[in-house]
Amino acid sequence: xxxxxxxxTIKEAREIVLNHVSFPRDGxxxxxxxxxxxxxxxxxxxxxxxxxxxxxxxDGFAVRAKDTFGASEGLPAxxxxxxxxxxxxxxxxxxxxxxxxxxxxxxxxxAGADAVVMVEHTEELDEKTIGVTRxxxxxxxxxxxxxxxxxxxxxxxxxHRLRPQDLGMLAAAGVVxxxxxxxxxxxxxxxxxxxxxxxxxPAPGQVRDINSYTLYGAVxxxxxxxxxxxxxxDDFHQLQERxxxxxxxxxxxxxxxxSSVGTRDVAARVIDSxxxxxxxxxGVSLKPGKPSVGAVVNGKPVFGLPGxxxxxxxxxxxxxxxxxxxxxxxxxxxxxFPLRARITRNLRSAAGREDFVRxxxxxxxxxxxxxxxxGKSGLITTMVRADGLARIPAGKEGVEAGEWVEVKLF
Amino acid sequence: xxxxxxxxTIKEAREIVLNHVSFPRDGxxxxxxxxxxxxxxxxxxxxxxxxxxxxxxxDGFAVRAKDTFGASEGLPAxxxxxxxxxxxxxxxxxxxxxxxxxxxxxxxxxAGADAVVMVEHTEELDEKTIGVTRxxxxxxxxxxxxxxxxxxxxxxxxxHRLRPQDLGMLAAAGVVxxxxxxxxxxxxxxxxxxxxxxxxxPAPGQVRDINSYTLYGAVxxxxxxxxxxxxxxDDFHQLQERxxxxxxxxxxxxxxxxSSVGTRDVAARVIDSxxxxxxxxxGVSLKPGKPSVGAVVNGKPVFGLPGxxxxxxxxxxxxxxxxxxxxxxxxxxxxxFPLRARITRNLRSAAGREDFVRxxxxxxxxxxxxxxxxGKSGLITTMVRADGLARIPAGKEGVEAGEWVEVKLF
Numbered sequence: 165x166x167x168x169x170x171x172x173t174i175k176e177a178r179e180i181v182l183n184h185v186s187f188p189r190d191g192x193x194x195x196x197x198x199x200x201x202x203x204x205x206x207x208x209x210x211x212x213x214x215x216x217x218x219x220x221x222x223d224g225f226a227v228r229a230k231d232t233f234g235a236s237e238g239l240p241a242x243x244x245x246x247x248x249x250x251x252x253x254x255x256x257x258x259x260x261x262x263x264x265x266x267x268x269x270x271x272x273x274x275a276g277a278d279a280v281v282m283v284e285h286t287e288e289l290d291e292k293t294i295g296v297t298r299x300x301x302x303x304x305x306x307x308x309x310x311x312x313x314x315x316x317x318x319x320x321x322x323x324h325r326l327r328p329q330d331l332g333m334l335a336a337a338g339v340v341x342x343x344x345x346x347x348x349x350x351x352x353x354x355x356x357x358x359x360x361x362x363x364x365x366p367a368p369g370q371v372r373d374i375n376s377y378t379l380y381g382a383v384x385x386x387x388x389x390x391x392x393x394x395x396x397x398d399d400f401h402q403l404q405e406r407x408x409x410x411x412x413x414x415x416x417x418x419x420x421x422x423s424s425v426g427t428r429d430v431a432a433r434v435i436d437s438x439x440x441x442x443x444x445x446x447g448v449s450l451k452p453g454k455p456s457v458g459a460v461v462n463g464k465p466v467f468g469l470p471g472x473x474x475x476x477x478x479x480x481x482x483x484x485x486x487x488x489x490x491x492x493x494x495x496x497x498x499x500x501f502p503l504r505a506r507i508t509r510n511l512r513s514a515a516g517r518e519d520f521v522r523x524x525x526x527x528x529x530x531x532x533x534x535x536x537x538x539g540k541s542g543l544i545t546t547m548v549r550a551d552g553l554a555r556i557p558a559g560k561e562g563v564e565a566g567e568w569v570e571v572k573l574f
Numbered sequence: 575x576x577x578x579x580x581x582x583t584i585k586e587a588r589e590i591v592l593n594h595v596s597f598p599r600d601g602x603x604x605x606x607x608x609x610x611x612x613x614x615x616x617x618x619x620x621x622x623x624x625x626x627x628x629x630x631x632x633d634g635f636a637v638r639a640k641d642t643f644g645a646s647e648g649l650p651a652x653x654x655x656x657x658x659x660x661x662x663x664x665x666x667x668x669x670x671x672x673x674x675x676x677x678x679x680x681x682x683x684x685a686g687a688d689a690v691v692m693v694e695h696t697e698e699l700d701e702k703t704i705g706v707t708r709x710x711x712x713x714x715x716x717x718x719x720x721x722x723x724x725x726x727x728x729x730x731x732x733x734h735r736l737r738p739q740d741l742g743m744l745a746a747a748g749v750v751x752x753x754x755x756x757x758x759x760x761x762x763x764x765x766x767x768x769x770x771x772x773x774x775x776p777a778p779g780q781v782r783d784i785n786s787y788t789l790y791g792a793v794x795x796x797x798x799x800x801x802x803x804x805x806x807x808d809d810f811h812q813l814q815e816r817x818x819x820x821x822x823x824x825x826x827x828x829x830x831x832x833s834s835v836g837t838r839d840v841a842a843r844v845i846d847s848x849x850x851x852x853x854x855x856x857g858v859s860l861k862p863g864k865p866s867v868g869a870v871v872n873g874k875p876v877f878g879l880p881g882x883x884x885x886x887x888x889x890x891x892x893x894x895x896x897x898x899x900x901x902x903x904x905x906x907x908x909x910x911f912p913l914r915a916r917i918t919r920n921l922r923s924a925a926g927r928e929d930f931v932r933x934x935x936x937x938x939x940x941x942x943x944x945x946x947x948x949g950k951s952g953l954i955t956t957m958v959r960a961d962g963l964a965r966i967p968a969g970k971e972g973v974e975a976g977e978w979v980e981v982k983l984f
Contacts, residue, residue, distance in 0.1 A: 196772070196787060197787070197790055197802075200791045200794050200795060201795070212775075212776075214781075214782075214954075215781050216776055216778065216780075216781070217778050217779060219781070219952075221882075221950055221952050250767070250779075251766065251767035251768040251779070251808070252766075252767040252768035252769075252779050252780050253777075253778075253779045254777070254778035254779045255779075268836065268837075269881065270766060270768050270781070270881060271768070271779075272778060272779040307950055307952050307953065311950075311953065312952075312953040312954060312955050313954075313955060319955075319958070320958070326791075327791065327795075327984050328788050328789070328790075328791030328792035328794075328795055328887065328984075329788055329791075329883070329887055329954060329957035329958050329984070330791075330958055331787040331788060331790065331791040332784040332785065332787050332788030332791075332883050332887075332954050332957070333784075333954050333955065333957075333958045334772075334787070335772040335782055335783060335784050335786070335787035335788075336772075336781075336782050336784045336954055338772055338773075338775070338782060339772070340772050340773055356661065356662075356680065357660070357661035357662040358661040358662035358680050358681070359662075362606070362744075362745040362746075362748055362749070362750050363748075363750055365622075365748070366622075366626055367663075367664070368626065368627050368663075368664035368682060369627060369660075369661070369662050369663045369664045369665075369681075369682040370626075370662050371624075371625050371626070371629070371680070371746075372624075372745055372746050372748060373745060374742040374743075374745050374746045375742065376745070377606060377607070377741040377742050377744070377745035378738050378739055378741060378742030378745075379738070380607055380738075380741065381610045381736075381737065381738030381739075381740075381741040381742075382738035384610050384738075385610060385611070385737075385738055392607075398661070425633050425678075425693075426678065427678075471679065471680065472631075473739070473742050477738065477739055477742075496937050498935075498937045498942060502912075502913050502942070502983070503912055503913060504914060525908075527906050527908045532908060532912070540631060540717055540721075542629075542631050542717050542722075543717065543721065543722040544624075544722060544723075544739060544742050544743050544746055545722050545723060545729075545743070547739035547742070547743075548729070548730070548739050548740055548743045573912065574737050574738075574739070
């Protein structure tokens with residue numbers, strides 16, 4: 165296979181993975197209050213009109229609009245105050261021509277009324293009479309029945325990720341429990357003979373496991389359900405046993421570490437031993453993060469991420485995060501890199517490769533500037549000091565100081 | 575007080591609240607895996623150097639850099655292969671002049687070595703000899719001891735909100751449990767005689783409670799701990815009892831609804847009855863959201879948000895969200911409105927008032943365009959259809975189609 169032997173672009177990597185992966189189709193029912201950031205399993209259809217009646221948006225008087233036509237400060241339209249709308253109950257009776265009913269914001273228009281005059285545009289002459297000093301059009305200061313939501317319409321589509329206002333929308337539609345996609349369960353395995361748990365004091369030659377914790381947080385921040393499977397030595401059988409278990413218990417597995425050639429080969433052989441189609445690409449044309457491996461085993465994606473923490477997180481953002489968030493990748497790069505900032509230094513890049521530069525952002529003379537955070541991709545501090553990632557597209561051989569670049573915030 | 579009788583700007587509202595509020599100073603200890611998005615209670619200081627030893631960043635050979643000076647493809651520097659570094663253990667012995675030791679990415683440099691030659695820049699002559707075809711400088715392809723983190727340095731400051739890479743940083747520093755700020759507990763009360771729970775079928779004149787659910791989600795998405803206190807009728811004593819309870823059980827209370835004049839007055843009197851200083855401002859110069867109330871009662875903020883769902887959420891974003899996220903407000907508006915987009919229509923505004931327009935975003939000819947979502951602020955659908963909020967500064971009387979505006983994503 166072509167994919168085995170040459171680096172693929174990020175776009176190709178995404179297509180290859182999507183072509184082979186099959187995500188879980190089952191969901192779970194959760195209460196509305198637990199549904200934030202979850203993705204809808206089905207289209208949500210409104211049962212009732214919202215609001216269920218014509219509703220005032222102002223404090224004032226319900227009227228027939230045509231009774232106010234031509235009214236002005238100099239020549240008010242005089243109306244009889246014939247009723248009052250109480251909040252939360254349907255007004256009894258009908259508003260007749262020449263009448264005005266007191267109404268508060270949110271009140272239900274009485275039959276016969278088609279507009280509301282703001283209290284500021286009236287003058288009270290006596291208990292029974294007002295003068296309207298400005299005309300209103302039919303429907304003015306009113307939310308009509310079904311104007312917010314029409315019964316039978318799709319209010320939110322399947323796959324939609326619920327934001328706070330979407331919870332409000334569902335509450336308005338009378339939905340108090342909702343079927344959502346199950347969060348993807350993501351197994352995380354660190355590899356390397358030199359890696360020890362953060363609880364341990366590293367002996368000379370050993371380092372603490374950074375990637376398990378970074379990836380745990382990254383999976384959780386995408387709405388996935390991370391599970392740690394510890395640290396595995398560079399040993400075919402141990403890795404095979406651990407990966408097989410992680411695959412059986414999760415929807416996706418992330419391997420990290422093993423940037424050395426020998427370790428990479430072991431990981432690749434282990435992945436291929438566990439199911440079809442196995443390794444799909446070995447190397448991606450991006451920096452940092454080139455030595456990344458993509459595989460699908462029996463429908464479940466397995467990503468081999470670089471051992472260097474900054475590289476691992478960049479590859480995670482580009483190839484893994486969108487899958488966990490939405491089971492797919494965004495169609496337009498804007499949704500991933502929505503900010504524009506001026507880069508503050510010349511940076512070289514190789515044509516045909518996408519480069520991602522850790523940057524600190526600052527506002528200067530009303531413009532956003534992106535200062536590259538220098539340092540090797542093996543350093544976790546470069547990610548800690550950065551506010552986001554700037555993207556240098558594959559078509560360019562670099563950027564010059566002052567050029568605009570696309571940026572995503574962490 | 576001035577604040578009672580005239581609308582304040584957003585900036586003034588923020589200053590007034592911060593001047594009177596006192597946030598909890600206690601924290602809680604959580605495991606590193608539960609610390610995502612939590613804010614550090616104290617500065618975190620590194621105990622050890624990271625890495626704890628000079629570490630190779632490449633597969634290749636550890637060498638003395640000066641033994642490679644002048645090497646080229648035509649005239650390689652010949653070195654004796656005298657050892658091999660095993661991963662995870664300190665190499666025994668010392669690299670002598672003229673020697674090279676095999677080393678993999680992440681391996682510890684032997685004493686005497688100061689650089690690594692990539693395997694790609696060597697030729698293997700026999701089992702005991704390599705030719706180096708390109709010189710390396712001292713420190714090349716090496717991360718030096720303490721280069722990532724120096725023992726004794728502050729790796730993350732107090733108040734910092736932990737991102738995935740920050741968890742990795744703490745793991746590297748050997749921190750597996752961390753003291754974080756307690757999330758703010760936020761009580762939410764809806765008011766209005768016409769409001770019913772989403773479980774109920776509204777009778778004519780009634781509407782389901784949207785704001786409790788929107789605000790619940792909004793508080794949670796900021797890292798706060800929301801609690802619902804139900805729906806209260808427009809009744810002084812009932813509201814007083816409920817607000818007193820919510821205040822005693824939370825760090826902040828949000829009242830919503832009650833946009834009508836009468837209800838607003840009841841809410842204001844209730845707030846003032848519960849403690850000092852009470853109401854601080856009544857009305858903010860922004861649209862939508864003008865009829866907002868800000869108060870502090872015995873150090874705890876109480877916000878009276880408009881009943882219109884879109885207005886309530888805009889005011890939440892501007893006045894409440896930053897407090898929950900970071901106990902403060904950001905210094906530069908860029909951090910709140912980081913995107914730039916071209917507005918697609920002329921919009922009028924009043925000078926002296928900040929306007930916030932719900933917008934849908936799309937990419938066109940490589941530029942981001944913000945299409946205003948039209949509709950009354952009483953409609954929840956306008957928030958559901960929008961991707962974000964665009965800001966029209968107080969100094970302007972409107973924007974013309976094609977002008978750049980600042981945008982924040984939802």
